[in-house]
Amino acid sequence: MKKFLIYLLLSIFILPTFTLSQKKDSLYEKLDLFGDILDTVGKEYYKPINEGNVIDGAINGMLQSLDPYSSYMSPQTFKNMNTETKGEFGGLGIEVTMEQGLVKVISPIDETPAEKAGVKSGDFIIKLDEKQVKGMTLDEAVNTMRGKSGTSITLTIRRTDVDDPIVLKITREIIKTRSVVSEIKEKENIGYLRLRSFNEKSGDELIDKIKEQVKKKPDLTGFILDLRNNPGGLLSQAIKVSDAFLESGEIVSTKGRDTKDIKIYNAKKGDETKGKPLIVLINRGSASASEIVAGALKDNKRATIVGEKSFGKGSVQSIIPLSNKGGLRLTTAKYYLPSGATIEEIGVQPDIKVEQKKDDFKINDPINDNQLIYALKLLQAS
Numbered sequence: 001m002k003k004f005l006i007y008l009l010l011s012i013f014i015l016p017t018f019t020l021s022q023k024k025d026s027l028y029e030k031l032d033l034f035g036d037i038l039d040t041v042g043k044e045y046y047k048p049i050n051e052g053n054v055i056d057g058a059i060n061g062m063l064q065s066l067d068p069y070s071s072y073m074s075p076q077t078f079k080n081m082n083t084e085t086k087g088e089f090g091g092l093g094i095e096v097t098m099e100q101g102l103v104k105v106i107s108p109i110d111e112t113p114a115e116k117a118g119v120k121s122g123d124f125i126i127k128l129d130e131k132q133v134k135g136m137t138l139d140e141a142v143n144t145m146r147g148k149s150g151t152s153i154t155l156t157i158r159r160t161d162v163d164d165p166i167v168l169k170i171t172r173e174i175i176k177t178r179s180v181v182s183e184i185k186e187k188e189n190i191g192y193l194r195l196r197s198f199n200e201k202s203g204d205e206l207i208d209k210i211k212e213q214v215k216k217k218p219d220l221t222g223f224i225l226d227l228r229n230n231p232g233g234l235l236s237q238a239i240k241v242s243d244a245f246l247e248s249g250e251i252v253s254t255k256g257r258d259t260k261d262i263k264i265y266n267a268k269k270g271d272e273t274k275g276k277p278l279i280v281l282i283n284r285g286s287a288s289a290s291e292i293v294a295g296a297l298k299d300n301k302r303a304t305i306v307g308e309k310s311f312g313k314g315s316v317q318s319i320i321p322l323s324n325k326g327g328l329r330l331t332t333a334k335y336y337l338p339s340g341a342t343i344e345e346i347g348v349q350p351d352i353k354v355e356q357k358k359d360d361f362k363i364n365d366p367i368n369d370n371q372l373i374y375a376l377k378l379l380q381a382s
Contacts, residue, residue, distance in 0.1 A: 188376045295348045
């Protein structure tokens with residue numbers, strides 16, 4: 001019975017990856033081997049095991065062997081994911097992926113415990129409290145970082161330009177993501193729009209803020225769209241945000257396994273800023289949907305991109321609900337910019353490279369945000 005269930009479970013995931021030309025005998029030998037190993041582990045491991053958890057780990061191991069972004073989500077993780085895209089969730093306020101068996105920070109979210117504690121894009125988390133991250137799945141690590149608001153967790157971090165591990169004790173909070181922050185830089189007469197994430201409300205919120213600024217100051221010199229440390233989110237919102245600044249042109253295309261399965265997303269007429277000069281700020285914490293927006297505006301020659309090379313996440317993950325109320329996050333396509341270039345592992349290169357200052361740098365700080373200061377001066381001179 002146990003082997004029958006293993007065949008049934010693994011066949012759901014493994015069979016589609018085999019072509020018709022491959023011998024089924026080879027597949028069934030592998031399934032037999034898996035069953036034998038599971039039986040042996042159950043009998044010989046030094047302590048009793050939870051076979052359900054072991055099989056979940058095997059599924060995740062299989063998916064992680066494909067790419068860092070495909071994964072199995074337990075019912076609770078699936079529920080948390082749905083909460084995040086609606087703009088409110090609990091935890092540290094950090095977007096992560098898996099790389100070389102460690103949790104890698106894509107970006108901390110503004111004004112969250114992680115950002116305030118000093119977590120940075122590109123950090124590798126090597127320990128959660130006293131638990132080594134090596135050997136955990138991404139979902140296990142994420143679930144460990146989540147917890148009741150007011151409780152604390154200690155992160156041990158490796159940073160590329162720092163010799164010794166960095167230890168940060170962080171108190172969890174309910175994370176409420178206000179995706180758009182805006183202001184008019186009165187001295188320079190420039191509209192500043194900071195987009196922190198791409199959730200269900202982002203596109204409409206951004207358009208409303210642009211309209212407010214245009215109504216208040218019809219003679220604005222130009223606009224700055226700040227996508228730094230924005231880890232991405234919903235493709236639909238990336239398209240909506242890009243479209244807000246474009247009159248026409250391709251925004252992004254996706255290509256899947258079938259070369260004929262190409263989807264192209266184009267802008268509709270109606271630039272909310274009436275064609276005024278636009279600068280987009282990016283850094284290595286700008287990922288996924290942020291890269292789509294920056295790439296679309298760059299390739300359509302609508303904006304000047306300033307800052308640092310973006311993260312390089314150009315793959316599409318489809319969320320497939322499962323019968324146990326969990327979900328499968330599976331990479332089903334890749335994004336391509338209007339130029340035809342892929343974002344994956346390459347990112348978007350800025351037109352003008354301006355590296356963040358090492359000391360006292362803070363986004364939207366009038367004194368220490370050297371990238372924003374550069375962009376303001378550039379718009380004034382245009």
